[in-house]
Amino acid sequence: MNNYILSIDQGTTSTRAILFDHDGEIVQSAGQEIKQYYPKPGWVEHDAEEIWVSVLGVIASTLSKAGIKGEQVQAIGITNQRETAVVWDRHTGRPIYNAIVWQSRQTADLCESLRAAGHTKLVLEKTGLLIDPYFSGTKVKWILDHVEGAREKAERGDLLFGTIDTWLIWKFTGGKKHVTDYSNASRTLLFNIYDLRWDADLLSLLDIPSNMLPEVRASSEVYGHTVEHHFFGHRIPIAGCAGDQQAALFGQTCYEVGMAKNTYGTGCFMLMNTGEEAVASKNGLLTTIAWGIDGKVSYALEGSVFVAGSAIQWLRDGLRMIKSSQDSETYARRVDSTEGVYVVPAFVGLGTPYWDSDVRGAVFGLTRGTTKEHLIRATLESLAYQSKDVLRVMEEDSGITLKTLRVDGGAVNNEMLMQFQSDLLGVNVERPVINETTALGAAYLAGLAVGFWKSRDEICGKWKSGHIYTPSADSDKSEQLYAGWKKAVRAAMAFK
Ligand SMILES: Nc1ncnc2c1ncn2[C@@H]1O[C@H](COP(=O)(O)OP(=O)(O)O)[C@@H](O)[C@H]1O
Numbered sequence: 481m482n483n484y485i486l487s488i489d490q491g492t493t494s495t496r497a498i499l500f501d502h503d504g505e506i507v508q509s510a511g512q513e514i515k516q517y518y519p520k521p522g523w524v525e526h527d528a529e530e531i532w533v534s535v536l537g538v539i540a541s542t543l544s545k546a547g548i549k550g551e552q553v554q555a556i557g558i559t560n561q562r563e564t565a566v567v568w569d570r571h572t573g574r575p576i577y578n579a580i581v582w583q584s585r586q587t588a589d590l591c592e593s594l595r596a597a598g599h600t601k602l603v604l605e606k607t608g609l610l611i612d613p614y615f616s617g618t619k620v621k622w623i624l625d626h627v628e629g630a631r632e633k634a635e636r637g638d639l640l641f642g643t644i645d646t647w648l649i650w651k652f653t654g655g656k657k658h659v660t661d662y663s664n665a666s667r668t669l670l671f672n673i674y675d676l677r678w679d680a681d682l683l684s685l686l687d688i689p690s691n692m693l694p695e696v697r698a699s700s701e702v703y704g705h706t707v708e709h710h711f712f713g714h715r716i717p718i719a720g721c722a723g724d725q726q727a728a729l730f731g732q733t734c735y736e737v738g739m740a741k742n743t744y745g746t747g748c749f750m751l752m753n754t755g756e757e758a759v760a761s762k763n764g765l766l767t768t769i770a771w772g773i774d775g776k777v778s779y780a781l782e783g784s785v786f787v788a789g790s791a792i793q794w795l796r797d798g799l800r801m802i803k804s805s806q807d808s809e810t811y812a813r814r815v816d817s818t819e820g821v822y823v824v825p826a827f828v829g830l831g832t833p834y835w836d837s838d839v840r841g842a843v844f845g846l847t848r849g850t851t852k853e854h855l856i857r858a859t860l861e862s863l864a865y866q867s868k869d870v871l872r873v874m875e876e877d878s879g880i881t882l883k884t885l886r887v888d889g890g891a892v893n894n895e896m897l898m899q900f901q902s903d904l905l906g907v908n909v910e911r912p913v914i915n916e917t918t919a920l921g922a923a924y925l926a927g928l929a930v931g932f933w934k935s936r937d938e939i940c941g942k943w944k945s946g947h948i949y950t951p952s953a954d955s956d957k958s959e960q961l962y963a964g965w966k967k968a969v970r971a972a973m974a975f976k
Pocket residue numbers: 490491492493494495744745746747788789790791792793805806807808809889890891892893894
């Protein structure tokens with residue numbers, strides 16, 4: 481009987497299931513967008529129950545389209561939007577509040593007071609992270625402080641915390657396993673990335689009881705088995721788990737020190753493998769765990785951009801200028817340039833290298849001649865400018881100049897954007913053959929734990945170099961364009 485690995489990619493915008501065969505080929509897949517809740521300006525939430533239902537939905541759809549039975553799935557790998565915090569009752573299994581999404585800013589004041597009290601150095605030295613609402617820790621505290629009775633329940637040991645991986649593994653195993661992996665734990669603000677433990681000082685700083693925390697495990701091992709009814713009478717091992725950006729680094733075969741990729745999904749995340757060394761940044765990059773395999777942890781440097789593809793969704797859902805994300809390319813191509821228009825999509829503040837929670841989005845350079853096409857093009861270009869901001873500090877901190885940028889994520893389907901990115905950076909931009917490198921990374925980690933795969937290079941390596949964008953003649957204008965972007969960002973930050 482043919483066996484398969486099922487990868488679940490639970491992203492910010494959508495949930496996907498992708499089925500891989502022994503050769504690392506995609507046999508079938510299904511996806512579903514998830515609902516975004518914006519209860520207040522700058523807040524972003526998800527319904528954790530809806531996320532779980534979406535996972536079951538895409539699995540059912542993938543297996544039925546492929547005509548594959550549950551028993552043919554040899555293992556499941558999970559990869560997920562990171563930092564998003566869920567707190568639920570361990571007895572009823574019900575979340576006590578919406579999942580607070582990584583993009584959400586409701587803990588901005590709390591972070592400000594932690595910074596003002598001088599905790600930045602302590603947090604950085606232990607976690608490799610900055611004090612910013614992005615990370616899970618302050619979100620958990622917020623839930624305990626704002627949901628009636630939550631703190632007492634947490635003290636009694638009745639509540640559990642998890643990022644989305646933890647929540648899904650808990651649901652898959654019928655509430656038996658409360659676990660996460662190193663890569664996800666390293667994004668919580670609560671985990672010491674050097675000692676590889678939950679940190680008592682940080683837990684006390686944020687007033688979070690340790691009994692809420694999941695057990696931290698390797699990124700490739702069997703964590704538990706699904707309950708039978710989820711897989712038509714079969715119990716499937718869940719054998720791989722990694723945050724989506726780290727899984728993409730793995731799927732993009734960035735195994736050597738100095739190799740990097742940039743993912744253009746809801747946000748944009750550039751990660752560079754730094755191997756066994758956790759490299760500290762001087763320029764607002766994060767130090768994070770790439771993965772833990774076979775008792776060894778690898779580290780990465782990361783630049784995080786909060787709004788990338790979600791700016792395109794804003795054009796679609798907020799401004800209603802386009803009907804689908806793909807339309808953005810059609811409109812943008814109708815003009816040769818933005819004619820000096822810049823969109824700074826700081827809808828939830830700015831991450832690397834600015835780390836400003838209070839700045840909000842802005843548009844500059846409008847004239848009477850500005851059209852919808854210019855605005856759409858300027859929004860697309862903002863993804864490339866933000867990536868350039870990150871690449872510059874990545875090169876400075878690592879001392880490595882990238883000749884090629886490996887890219888993936890939903891927005892790399894936009895050829896205009898990828899060409900613009902190559903022109904702006906003056907380097908090659910390389911797309912893999914399949915755009916499911918995140919899912920591939922998670923599938924590989926799961927298959928590794930159950931002895932499913934051929935070598936890593938035969939599986940992940942075969943998808944490299946689908947298309948390479950090289951800098952065109954337009955590259956000459958890039959310094960001037962980028963100078964305009966820097967001015968626009970500075971002006972947006974000054975407007976508060
Ligand atoms: N052709 C396109 N041009 C620009 N953006 C796109 C295009 N196709 C998809 N996107 C954007 O990519 C994002 C989805 O990418 P994906 O990697 O699936 O995200 P996530 O993993 O965060 O759910 C959406 O925000 C969408 O707007």
